[in-house]
Amino acid sequence: MALESVIIAGGGMAGFTCAKELRARGFEGRISIVDPEGIPYDRPPLSKGYLLGDQDATQIRLIAAEWFDENNIEIITSSVVDLDTETPSVTLADGTVREADKIVLATGGTARRLPIPGGQLPTVLELRTRADADHLRSVLTEGTRLAIVGAGLIGAEVASSALKFGAQVTLIDPVDPPLIPAVGETLANRLHQMHTENGIKLITGVPTEISVDNDGVHTLALADGSEVIADVVLVGIGIVADTVLATTAGLDTDNGILVDLSQRTSHPNLYAIGDTARTRLEDGTLLRRAEHWEHAMNTGATAAAALLGQELPTHGASWFWSDRHGVHVEGVGSMLGEGTQVIREQDGVPVAAFRIDGEGLLAGCAAIDGGMLVRAARRIIDKKKPVSAEQLADPAVDLKKLAR
Ligand SMILES: Cc1cc2nc3c(=O)[nH]c(=O)nc-3n(C[C@H](O)[C@H](O)[C@H](O)COP(=O)(O)OP(=O)(O)OC[C@H]3O[C@@H](n4cnc5c(N)ncnc54)[C@H](O)[C@@H]3O)c2cc1C
CATH class of the missing domain: 3.50.50.60 (FAD/NAD(P)-binding domain)
Known part of the structure; x- marks a missing residue:
């Protein structure tokens, strides 16, 4: 029918x-x-x-x-x-x-809630809808103490955006650095360091309880016994x-x-x-x-x-992006898994990371301010074009040419 x-x-x-x-x-x-x-x-x-x-x-x-x-x-x-x-x-x-x-x-x-006492408090915010963003914007003012739990994609982006409101941001994550599966360890480190360079307080830790007093001030108790005091708490853990x-x-x-x-x-x-x-x-x-x-x-x-019973479209290797602290991050394929990690540097700064899998094929790439490079890497991954670690590491090698 x-x-x-x-x-x-x-x-x-x-x-x-x-x-x-x-x-x-x-x-x-x-x-x-x-x-x-x-x-x-x-x-x-x-x-x-x-x-x-x-x-x-x-x-x-x-x-x-x-x-x-x-x-x-x-x-x-x-x-x-x-x-x-x-x-x-x-x-x-x-x-x-x-x-x-x-x-x-x-x-x-x-939005995943924190499975801890206080994790369900209505004042513990999440960001999933336009209404969530409207509310968050309304509480971010000069000097607002903002604690963000989760320094992955959304948490890191909000941390960066909140600085523009003059907020004092504390970013809490159990992993240092987060995002290794998405961008590899070297770029994850560079991205995580940008938070500190921009005035964000980074804490590697696990919240165990959140409470709020009558003035709306939150206390986040961490597993190591320390506390974070915050006017606004946002959870971004997937x-x-x-x-x-x-x-x-x-x-x-x-x-x-x-x-x-x-x-x-x-x-x-x-x-x-x-x-x-x-x-x-x-x-x-x-x-x-x-x-x-x-x-x-x-x-x-x-x-x-x-x-419609039509031929299914083919899609290339999976791709994502993120923006924070004025830089644009993109990743394609998978940086997670066995093989060799290769880093490309520009003037001594890591700008791209690649993973060559066990069969010698490019399996993943991530780059900071390198959208064209990631697009070329995607073509290389999709076409299964052989490339060497030396070519990937050399900033003088144009990946677009290798992708042809
Ligand atoms: C703040 C934020 C920033 C992000 N940034 C990036 C980024 O930089 N890069 C990137 O790659 N991805 C990003 N993402 C992820 C990306 O937006 C999601 O992967 C994408 O929106 C998923 O689309 P979807 O249609 O599957 O689900 P959604 O966008 O979540 O849409 C689901 C819709 O279903 C509706 N709905 C739910 N239940 C019902 C119901 N019972 N009946 C009818 N409707 C219902 C909801 O109202 C909603 O509109 C971000 C996500 C968020 C929240």
Whole structure:
């Protein structure tokens, strides 16, 4: 039976891309996106330009609001509260039931809370939505003592942004330096040092309890017995994939909704994409669940192709970026695993890191202010082009030429 209607639960990058791709690939049937946040917007600016006030709510929309009418895509500002896999249908927050031929789950995740006493306090903040960013901006003023737990991507970005408000920032992470799996040890060290160079207090430690007094001042007790006093506490320790609907509906889940390479869940009527989905290969191997913007986009496009019975698009090695302290970081492939780590320096400063795997092929690359280099490295990875450690380490070697 030809596909006539699709409901997408969640209008983040994944859900939006799926709808856009369905239309781009010629689908003329009904598309509805259900999201309590309404018109889809982009999350990366929430810790960068939007938090700083350089971009407003309209500027971070994934596309102009009119585009949805022009493309006959219905935006339902509500939540999906229940799923029926057989009909199939979704129940919205007001009890309305909507049927469609296929349902795509693109519900992302919720910010992981600290599993310690005080970790659930409403004054312990998280950053996942535009409202979270609005609130955070409203409490960041000159001299605000901001404690951030988690110095990975979002924590580090907020720490850097908060300095522009004149906040006194303390960044706490159990690992020194964080991000080794993403960028390798050398660049992770350089990035972590930038925090201190910019006036942020770094603490390697584990919070064991958070309390707040009547004046709203927080005390974070750390495992080594020390304390951090803060007016504002933000926790940035990753997300928990939103699997509640899927689990209730009987879909296979395991730290994410399990999908095959076409983003299909364990039920043929349901697909899952973006942060909430986790790939299970045919032999049962579970891949690591990605929490990156481009992955959300790619999986949205794959699901659209699969829903229409079209050839699945191929995507290159996974890619992410981060911005902090005026530098732009990008990474591609995987820096984690066996093999050789190679560092490229410019004037004695490490600017790029590479991993050559056990078979002698480039498996991962990360760079600071080296977007072109990372793009070239991605082509080398995707094409499995042989490159030597000497070439990668030499700043005079143009990776673009090696990628041809
Ligand atoms: C502050 C911040 C900064 C980031 N910076 C970067 C970066 O620099 N680089 C990078 O690569 N990635 C970054 N990311 C990660 C990236 O934004 C995510 O990987 C991406 O947004 C995932 O898209 P998604 O569509 O899967 O999920 P989401 O963007 O989380 O969207 C899920 C949507 O589902 C909706 N929803 C949830 N439950 C329901 C329900 N029951 N019914 C209906 N709708 C529901 C939510 O309202 C939400 O709009 C950042 C994320 C954040 C929060």
